[in-house]
Amino acid sequence: MQQILDAILAGDTAPEDFASIALPESYKAVTVHKDDVDMFEGVASRDKDPRKSLHLDEVPIPELAPGEALVAVMASAINYNTVWTSIFEPVSTFGFLERYGRLSEYSKRHDLPYHVVGSDLAGVVLRTGPGVNLWKPGHEVVAHCLSVELESPDGHDDTMMDPQQRIWGFETNFGGLAHLAIVKANQLMPKPDHLSWEEAASPGLVNSTAYRQLVSKNGANMKQGDVVLIWGASGGLGSYATQMALNGGAIPVCVVSSPEKADIVRSLGAEHVIDRSAEGYTFWKDEHNQDPKEWQRFGKKIRELTGGEDPDIVFEHPGRETFGASVYVARKGGTIITCASTSGYMHQYDNRYLWMNLKNIKSSHFANYREAWEANRLIEKGLIHPTVSKVYSLEETGQAALDVHQNKHQGKVGVLCLSPEEGLGVRNEEKRALHIEGINRFRGV
Structure with a gap:
């Protein structure tokens, strides 16, 4: 492994030299264990501690399948799916690996008693399997996390519709929080050359997700002048959505939860910011009942900021906590586009405000290869910047996941x-x- 690292750090190692470096038999990887799936039974979600379930193990290098690449991972990043994996919610990911393992001889490799997690990476190609032509050893790359088989016609118009669509490192094994990773070659994209490894690794999942959700014709198809309500606007998804809204001529209304986060989104160029903590919005009276008066108060605040306009698009990802408010405040004919449910996936809303005002709820999930490539191109062009605030070592992944x-x-x-x-x-x-x-805007915040 040291030989591999030395070759990468040299910066001028020839492709044939990378191809000739002997591979180790095993590598370090962050894993969850199948025999730990019940370890948090009876513990409230908020109290489940990823530091207890995420392990740093030495695992064997799997066989490389046709169409795949083995990548030396210089850096990765934490996403909510790693948090979900680590607390075994809403289900254990070992069910995903078992189902994938039944698909083919090569997919059997994924069904193991451990799961190497992580859905982002920046690194260097070391080996490619049969049938890979575009990528060679020595190429510096980032990877998006869409894993597809594309043997069904359903996925050939939009690969996210493939019946065998999975998220790499979440619904597959051999993810990016490791020294090595296995990806399909069509997950690879060029590493932006002006970024460090950790900066290049961080946008992958969230930047592509925000692009499809907000910009793509498969998502909200945002246009110039649209008022876009962005929940968690300083977070992993929201920070990219805010940049895309501003770049695309839209008018973001950024919802944050502290004065510090409000300052961050203002530094991005956002003019309309709502600090939930300062305003004291409480959308739920109790566990079972929402408060429509708080929806109304929230909608009034949005109109105060926008000169009387309601959001054309609501960029939804918190889920249960905010969804009722999101449906209420969207303009007549507007779109609530949802890609996640970080506060709970059993959503409730008043359907009268949806159907009688011809609003649309639309789903969005990650991105297809073209969308991911376009999102990465924006990073490469310096039109969108990474939003890395803090960096951990691989040994500290449990703490990093706990912070998220x-x-x-x-x-x-x-x-x-x-x-x-x-x-x-x-x-x-x-x-x-x-x-x-722009690159350093989030650093140390």
Whole structure:
């Protein structure tokens, strides 16, 4: 492994040299264990501690299948799906691995008593399987997390519709929180050369998700002038949605939960900001009943900021806590587009405000390859910037996941894998200098 790292750090190692480096028999990886799935039984979700369930193990390198690539992972990042995996909610991911394992001889590799987690990476290709032509050893890459088989016609118009669509590192094994990772070659994209490894790794999942959800024709199809309500606007998803809204000529209304987070989104260029903590919005009276008067108060605040306009688009991902309010405040004919349920997936809303005002609830899930590529291109062009606030070592992944679980983070939380320190991997210093303020905006916040 040290030979691999030395070759990457040299920065000028030839492709044939990468191809000739001997691979180790095993590698370090962050895992959950199948025999731990009941460890949090009876514990409230908020009290489940990923530090207890995430392990740093030495695991064997799996066989490389046709169409796949083995990547040396320099850095990765934490997403909510790693938090869900670590607390075994809403279900254990081992059920995903078991089902995938029944698909083919090669997919059997994924059905193991441990699950290597992580759905982001930046690193270097070491090996490719039969049938891979575009990517070669030595290529510096990032990976999106869409894993598809594409043997059914259903996925050939939009690969997210493939019946065998999965999220790599969540519904498959051999994820990115490790020294090595296995991905399908069509998950790979060029690493933006002005970013460090941890910066390049962090946007993958959330940037692509925000792009499809907000910009793509498969999502809300945002246009210039749209009023876009963005929940959690300084968080992993919201920070990218805010940048996309501003870049696309829309008018974001950014909902945050502290003065510090309000300052961050204002620094991005957002003018309309709602601090939930300062305003004291409580959308639920108790566990079973929402408070429509709070929806009304929230809607009034939005109109005060926008000059009397309601949101054309509501960028939804908190789920249960906010969904009733989201349906209420969307304009007549507006769209509530949802991609997650971080506060609970059993949503409740008053359907009268939906059907009588011709509003639309639309779902969005990750992104297809084209959308992911377009989202990564925005990063490469310096039109969208990574939102890394803090970086952990691989050994500290449990703490990083706990911080995300407890919403103590801003933007994205990065994890160094093979990279020995932050700041490595920048290949274009001149380009970086043009965007350094945007790149560092979330750092240390």
